[in-house]
Amino acid sequence: MSTAGRFRPRLTLQTLSRGDGLLGMRPSGPFGPRGPNVTVAQIIWTYVADDGFHWETAAPTTLLNRRPASSQIVENSQGQRVLVRDLGAEADALDLVWELGLHPLPIDTLQWRTESAEQDAAKHLSSLWTLVQEDFFGDFWAEQLPDLQAKGWAIVVRPGFAHESVAVDAWHLTVSPDTGEVLSKEVAARMRGREQTITALGLPAGEGSWLLTLGIEIDGEMIDLVPLLAHLLQRDGRWLDAKKLALIDDHDLIMLRAPGGKRIEALAAPLKVIVGSMLELLSDPVRKEGPLPLSSWDAYRLESMRLSLLETQHARAGVHGSWQLQGDAGLRVLAKRLQGAGTPQAVAAPEGLGVTLRPYQLHGVAWLQYLREHHLAGILADDMGLGKTAQALAHLLIEKQTGRLDLPALAVLPTSLIFNWQAEARRMAPSLRVLALQGPERHRDFPHMAGYDLILTTYPLLWRDRSALEAQAYHMLILDEAQTVKNATARSAGAVRRLRARHRLCITGTPLENHLGELWTQFDFLMPGFLGDMRSFTRLWRKPIEIGGQTLRAQLLAQRVRPFILRRRKDDLASELPPLSETIKRVQLQGRQRDLYESVRVAADEQIRGVLKRKGFAGGQITILDALLKLRQVCCDPFLLKNMQHEPDMERAKLELLRDMLPALVAEGRRVLIFSQSTEMLDLIAGELDNLQLPWLALTGKTPPSQRGALVAQFQSKSVPLLLISLKAGGVGLNLTAADTVIHMDPWWNPAVQEQATARAHRIGQDQTVFVYKVVVEGSIEERIVDLQARKSALAEGVLGSDAALATKFSSEDLQLLLAPLS
Structure with a gap:
């Protein structure tokens, strides 16, 4: 004889953590990666017969057969019919589970620290469910579970559950009779949701x-x-x-x-x-x-x-940007307008450009001209080393020569790049009048900004100088390394939005580093409203793509933004590139590092004058070399100086440049050799790489000869992107063709030594263009070494060319140049 059992579904919640042996959760289906905490749910159908017989089973985690027959007989172990399942009620309950946003979680997506932890989980965890995001459980507890409980569900939590966002008035505890440990607790009072609040300012007013x-x-x-x-x-x-x-x-x-x-x-x-x-x-x-x-x-x-409190997109879009605020209808208006214009037309390099542009660079300039002509904006996102600055300067030169540059252009840069832009502008576009807003006296230049073609400022100074910068209108506003303002709520991002410019351009090799919100921030600067406001962009694009894994929506977003992003990869342009591309990266000493250089320079000048007076030039070479070494050490990093204490926040120009460069290079898939004549400098760089969480190898005089072959093989296998090498240990005799980038941290006296080091990557067997960056402190002894390399190829050999060859001597003129103040 069977009776209808009383059906009650039970939801059990548990947060798995490191204490349970969990490492995290790998992405699967609608779920992204998660860790170190993962909250899971187990859903059980329970029945109790009139005679007290209790029976339960896990709810099905498949979508198949969710509407079976209305009932099913349950038999006990003796084959006796004991109760009747209400399959219709079970199906209704399962529909409710899916409506709540719970999804089945495959057990193999959970990652465990040990095999025993995995085996234990397999015994006790089965038929798991979870929400698509861990953070959703707080609202799930406060807003969904009270309704679920009101429908007759039992709500149980296991110890460690991390999302009791609203307190519970009473619990039923299940305690182990052996240990007294609380195994679980069931909600024993009516659950209270959050107190009702109005959270959206745009909601219509209600009564009362x-x-x-x-x-x-x-x-x-x-x-x-x-x-x-x-x-x-x-x-x-x-x-x-x-x-x-x-x-x-x-x-x-x-x-x-x-x-x-x-x-x-x-x-x-x-x-x-x-x-x-x-x-x-x-x-x-x-x-x-x-x-x-x-x-x-x-x-x-x-x-x-x-x-x-409304967003300022409408005001920032301007008269030519009204289409950006009209969604899909605006895109159709734009497409119709551009259909008659055709594709970007080829342009010739402007007269007076001090560099020969390669075909792909001319194509980039044509694209920039097209955007300007049609009052659009975009992101120049070529790989590092493909000449983005050259394309931007050529674009500005055309604007000047056609008479359109009647207002200055403003370029906002990382501090480490401002002097590189100055040098590139002097070399490539000498007719452009360039003003760099730098130093404590820069306010003297504010009234004269309108008289320049190109104004350079930095992201840190942008906020401080905002009043003066906002008072000036600009023909063009350029953000170099535009990912610097990827946080839309940061002060610098807010400051650039308030600047007035006819045209806008972002330059970056990494327009998207972590999430789609960074892309929205850049387009909100370029074309306000084009991707909607941040809230709607998150709802329509970011969450469905990043959390929901909707590849079709990702494709639609790509189609929308691709016309406004020009991104050429180095590998795709190898046929147009020279086999070797060299760039001098100029940095300037700031603050206390600059003061330290000047004090060391003055002391060295006095010391050398004294030794020359006492011993003459031939007898003072050791003293001279020691003095010059100290100056070069300050340029590389102040912490290289022996027996000196520095504040932890002392300026460190070259390391700051690496902090900007290396994450982007590694993200692009580049393999980098970093050379220095100082192993101590390489040790400092290694510490910075650890802080940046970038993997690296090192080959110096400390590396045992027996390990060098394996170390080179590891780098050649492309498993590690960065290799630190001392000039003496790795400058010759190595084949490192896996590298496509070489960075020289300090200029060496003999240019042949650096050329040999570069040849570790630029050699037979290399199938990629090699990009070489030489880091030089502007106006310092390092820049004068570079000048001397060009003027006298034998200069370095005369001081420290090959070990102890000290016969050839510096002239007095050369020494005066080396010891000149920072220019």
Whole structure:
């Protein structure tokens, strides 16, 4: 005799962590990689018969046969019919599971530290489910589970569950009779969801009273802004006085104090809007902690505040960018307009250009001219070393020669590149009038900016000089290494948005490093509204592609942005490139490093003059070499100087350049040789590579001869992208054709030594173009060494050419040049 069993589904939640032996979760289906915590759910159908018989089974994790027959007989071990399953109710419950966003999780996607942990998991974990993102479980607990419980579900959690975002009033505990350990706990009272709040300022007003929470997102965490603003009003009386409030600069950074002591910097403009709308509520002395109480009469507050906080895309798009704000309809308008214009027409190199452009570079200039002609903007994203700066300068030179450059162009650069741009402009486009806004006296140049063709500034100075830069209109605004402003909420990203320019251009070899939000930030600068606002872009593109794995949507996004991105890879252009491309990367000493160089230079000058007076030139060579070595050490890195203490934040120009260059080179798949004559310098570089989490090998005099062959073979196998080599140990006799990039950290006296080192990669068997970068401190002894290399090929040999050959001597003129102040 069988009876209908009482059906009750049970949901059990558990957060697996390192304590369970978990390493993480590999991507699979709708799930991205996750770790070190992974929350899983087990769904069980339970039945209890009238006689107390209990039976349960795991819910099916397949989509097949979700609507079977209405019932099924369950038999016990003796073959007796004991209860009837309600398969219709099970199917309804399973439909609800899918509607909640839970997906089956294959057990083999979980990665375990040990084999025993994996075996233990196989015994106790089966028929797993999870949400597509770990962070979703907090809302799932607060918003979905109360409804699930109200439908009769049992809600159980195992120890360690990490997402009880709302407290539970009562639990039923399951305790081990042997150890007293809590094995699980079942919710034993009605679950309380979050208190209802209005979180979107654009929602229509309802009836009666509401509670309003103002949120600010910091590092992915939503923090209530109300107590932060209330505290601000208490400590700064300006915010209570309308006249004083109006005098606060919209661009000022206001320090807010969050719970736990965290300091938050926020722009004054939106805070002024919120305080102006909600002042009496924020300053109410009897206001309790929590959301602000609002009545239906306060609806105007929300609408006024919403309108004041609207994005500035419409204003920034300008008269020619209205299509960018019209979505797909705007794209159709643009496509129709461009159909009649055809493709970019070939252009000739401008007169006076000091470099011969290769065909692919001329094509790039034609593309830039096309964008300018049609009031569009784009990203020049060629691989490093393919001459992006040359293309941009040629583009500007054409603009000047056609009379369109009636306003200056502004290029915003990383600090390490400003002097390289100066040198390249002098060499390639000497007719351009270039102003570099650098140094403590740069404010003297602000009134004269309109008289220049090209103004250079840096990302760190952009925010400090914003008032002067915003006051000037520009023909073109260029962001070099544009990934620097990939964080849309950063100060520099906000500052570039407020600059006024007819045309905009991003230059970067890595337009996308971590996530699609970086691409949105660059296009929001280039063509505001083209990819929507950040919230809609995240909803329509970023989440479906990054989390949902929707390849078709990724293809659609690519089709939308590809016309505005020109990206040529080095491998694709080998037939047009010379077999060897050399570039001098100039950096300038700043701050305390510059002061240190000058003090060492003055001391060396006095020391050498004294020894020359006492011993003459022949007797003073050791002293001379020691003095010059100290100057070169300061150029390479201040921490190379012996017996000197430096502040940890001392400026280090060459290491800062490497921090900018190497991540991009490695991301492009480049294989890099880094040469220095100093093994101590290579040790400092190795420490920086560890900080950047970039894998590296080193070949120096410390490397045992027995290990060198294996080390070279490892690099040649392309398993490690970076090889640090001392000139003496690895400058000759090695075949390193896996490398396509060579960086010389310090110029050597004898140019032949560096040429031999470069030949480790540029040799027979090399099938790729080799790009060579020589890092030189501008105006220092290093630049004078480069000049001397060109003027006297025997100069280095005369000082330290081959070990101890010291016969040939410097002239007095050469020494004066070497010891001249920083220019």
